[in-house]
Every structure is written in C-alpha cells, then in structure tokens.
Amino acid sequence: MYVLYITHPQVRIDPNVPVPEWGLSDIGAERARRAFSQPWARDLRRIVSSTETKAIETAQYLARASGLDAETVEDMHENDRSATGFLPPDLFEKAADWFFAHPHASYKGWETAADAQARIVKSVETILAAHDPSQPIAFIGHGAVGTLLKSHLSHDVIRRSTDQSPGGGNLFRFDLADRKVTCDWTPIENWQG
Template identity: 55%
Template sequence: MSWCIYLTHPEVKIDPEVPVPDWGLSETGRERAARAAALPFAGDIRQVISSSEQKAIETAQVFCGRKGVFHRALRFLHENDRSATGFLPPLEFEATADAFFAKPHDSVRGWERAVDAQDRIVTGVKSALRHIPEDDPVLFVGHGAVGTLLMCHLMAVPISRAHDQKRGGSWYRFDKDWLMTQTGRNLAWTEL
C-alpha cells in the first residue's frame, strides 16, 4: 500500500473574457505552488497527475520542474463543469457553489451535478492509479470542488461544503487503498 497527495491549484489570474479552464496561475499562485516542492512529502513523489485545465497544469509543472518527476494531464480530473454559467462574480459564484454542495443530486444553474462530478473524480483517480506501480507515491493536482468531493468519498460522508478547503493551494494525503474500502477516515486540508 502506498499513498497519494491531492493538491489544489493556488491563486489564478481571473479574466472574465477567458474561459475558466484556460485561466493560469497568478504570480502569487506560482509562488505558493513552489512551496509544494519543499513540503516533507515532495521528495517521495514519483509521478504527478493533473487535470488538463491550465491552472492545474501550471501548478504541476512548477512542482515537476523543481523535483524532476514525470507529469501527465488527464481530462477527466477537471473541476466540476460550470460552463453553463461561465464566469460569475465572487458573491454569485459562492452562492452557486453553496447550492452545488447542498443539492448534490440537482444541476444548479446548469452546472454538473455534484454526485456526477464525485463519481467522475473517484473513478478517474482509481483509473489513474491502476497504471502506477503499487509503491509509487503520487501527487494529484486538481481543483477545490472535486478535491472536496473526493475527500467526502474517502471519508465515507455525504457531500458537504463543510469539508471544502478554505483557500486554493491546499492539500491532503490519503492511502491508495482507501478508494476501495471507504472506511470513514478523517482527512483535513492543509494550506501551502
């Protein structure tokens, strides 16, 4: 049995004219992403797998550039699909995200349902791990909402924003076999 880290991308350059999946890291985001390479787990990571969204790719590249490990991007690890609304101003986004977590079986404003996003991220992480040697620690680089949905699955608790990160650029560690056993482990986000 080995372990994984799930890391969310830190701060991004918000541009309402650019599709959200194409946003890159801000300078602050790049500085915070670099901190991941100095964390105690960093030297043990053998592979980095990210979402194919630009902000996740850039976060992974910052880590890989400092640690010299293999990186690949997988489409199915993307954030919950919010293309129905596109960019939303911060207060409107937070209210919609609250509803996304509170009503996981409903499509809120056309967003991907939370239960579907959870199934996709859990299945995606399981699928990715099938192609990695058992003892290789893996860094997954992704997004806050689906990272929280994965965490809820790992803890065997209902979907809830109560388990959401406080800030982008946060991480948690889990054992690979927890994806299969769902025995209710306690997990918590740690900021970079």
C-alpha cells in the same frame, strides 16, 4: 504508500477568458514554488494533473521540483460550470453553496455534484489501479472535485463544510492500500510530508 490530492493555488481571474484557461496569479505561483521546494516533493514518483491551465501550471512547478514529468488526464477537470460562464465572486460563492447543498440537482446547467464526484472518483481509481502501489503519487486538480473525492474516501455526505479553505493551494493525503484519508486539507506550503 500514500496519495496526495493537491489543489491549484490562487488564479488570475479574467472574465474575458474561459475559466478552464485561467492561469496562476503571482501569489499562486509563489505559493507553488515555495511549497514544492520542500523535501517531500522529491519523494514523489508520479504526478497526474487535470488539463486545466491552472492545474497544469501547478503540476509543472511540482514536476520541476521533483524531477518528474507531469501527466494530464481530461476527466480530472473541475465541476463543469460552463453553462453560466464567469460569475463574480459573490455570486459564485452562492452558486457553490447551492451546488454542494443539492448534489443531485444542477445549478443553472452546471454538472451536478453527484456526477462530478462519480467522474473524479472513477478517474482517480482508474489511474491508481494501474499504478505501482509502492510509489507515492500526487494528483493536481481543483477544489470542488477534490472535496467530492475526499467525501467519497471518507464515506461522508457531500457538503461544503468539508471544502478546502478559500484561495486553493491545499492538499489532503490518503493511503493507497485502504483509501483512508490520513491528512485533512492543509495549505501546501505548511505540509511537511
């Protein structure tokens, strides 16, 4: 059986709101509605989400389409960037480049890429260990930790070139039995199952 890792689509950026509390923008919400109206959404048997607002909102769209309830797991959050707070997009992109290029060092107090990778891998593996292997499952989360998870599954080094395309709202698929990535980052509305 297969596992999907789905990233939230575009968010409403507000420098006055903590990043974990940002919700989906109108574009992000529309992308989620359109993507999850595809038949594959009804094939899922479990949805597990990060506790960040944008991930929960994405999971709720998928839950409505699939007829399931979404679970939340605290340790699936995005890499902890609270030490710097909000960064304007140009500075954020430079910081993200540094984060991936120096996986064992902290960018101005951020969680390191290596630590974030260990956390997301442990969280996903813990859930999968108790999951019925005959049932498809979707994880709803974030781009950076999703990339770190995919790097781990692919036995690849941590690097930004394996990141999803800008804007979020992408997914990759891996097999539950052997953890092999069988579909690379794909925009959610383009995936056919």
